[in-house]
Amino acid sequence: MARITLRTLKKKKERGEKITMVSTYDYLSARFCEEVGIDSILVGDSLGMVFQGLDTTLPVTLDEMIYHTKAVCRGAPNTFVIVDMPFLSYQVSLEEAVRNCGRVLKETGAQAVKLEGGEEIAELVYRLHSIGIPVVGHIGYTPQSVHSFGGPKVFGKEGEEAERLKRSFKALENAGAFMIVLESVHWQVAKELTETSDAITVGIGAGRYCDGQVLVFHDIVGLYEEIKPRFVRRYVEGAKIFKEALRKFKIDVEEGSFPSEEESYGA
Ligand code: KIV
Secondary structure, eight states, X not given: OOOOOXXXXXXXXXXXXXXXXXXXXXXHXXXXXXXXXXXXXXXXXXXXXXXXXXSSXXXXXXXXXXXXXXXXXHHOTTSEEEEEOOTTSSSSOHHHHHHXXXXXXXXXXXXXXXXXXXXXXXXXXXXXHHTTOOEXXXXXXOGGGHHHHTSOOXXXXXXXXXXXXXXXXXXXXXXXXXXXXXXXXXXXXXXXXXXXXXSEEEEESSOTTSSEEEEEHHHHTTOOOSOOOTTOOOSSOHHHHHHHHHHHHHHHHHHTOSSOSTTSTTO
C-alpha cells in the first residue's frame, strides 16, 4: 500500500472522493485501520476519556500523546497520522507551541498536528504552516473548552454563533490549515464551508456533506458503552461480544475445561 500523504488527501477532495478518518490510540486498532484502507488516523486527546477513564480531555499531557502516537505509527506506517495537541501545549506562547508541535513530529512519525480554536490561533497556524508543519484545525464544539461551553453543544445554522464559526473557518484556512474538523455543526453550515473552500472538511456530527468523516474507533466497534451521541453509528456491539468471551473464559477455567490437552504443552 502506497503511503497516504497530504497530497493524496487533497486530491481526494478535488476528485470529490470521501475521506475516512478514525480516532484511535494504540498499535492494534491502528493496524486494523490500515488493513481496511482508512485514509487517516487521528490520535485524539479523547484518549483521556476513552483510554484513561477521565471526565474530560483537559488532563491529557504531551508525553502521553507522544507515547500513543508512536504506537499508532508502528501499527499504521502508511496511513496519514494526525496528533491532537493537548490542552495547554499550544495556548501559552507562540514559541512554546512551535516547540511542542515540532517535538511531536520529530518524535512520533506523525504527519500533522490538530489544534482546537479559530481566529485566536490563526497566528500560530500561520507560523506552523510557514515552517512546514501541516495543521488541522478543529472548530464547532471543541472539547478542550468544555467548561466555558458548560458541556457539549451543537452549533446552529444562523445568528452570530454561525457567523463566528464561518469567520473562524476562513481565518484557519487563510492561515494555512489544510484540513478542518467540524464538530457538532449544523449540516447546512458544514455544507457551505465544504463547498466554498479548498481546505478539507472532516465532520463529526456535522452531516454528510463534509469531505470526510471521523469517528472514534471504540464508538465504531461498540466498545465505549457509556455515551452514544446522535452522530455515532455502532457497526458492532463490541462490548457485548467481549464480555461474552470473558464470561465463557471464566466458566471454562472454573469448571476445568480450559486448557484442554491440545492447549497444553507435552500432550
Ligand atoms: O479527540 C478526538 O478524538 C477528536 C475527534 C473526535 C475529532 O478530537
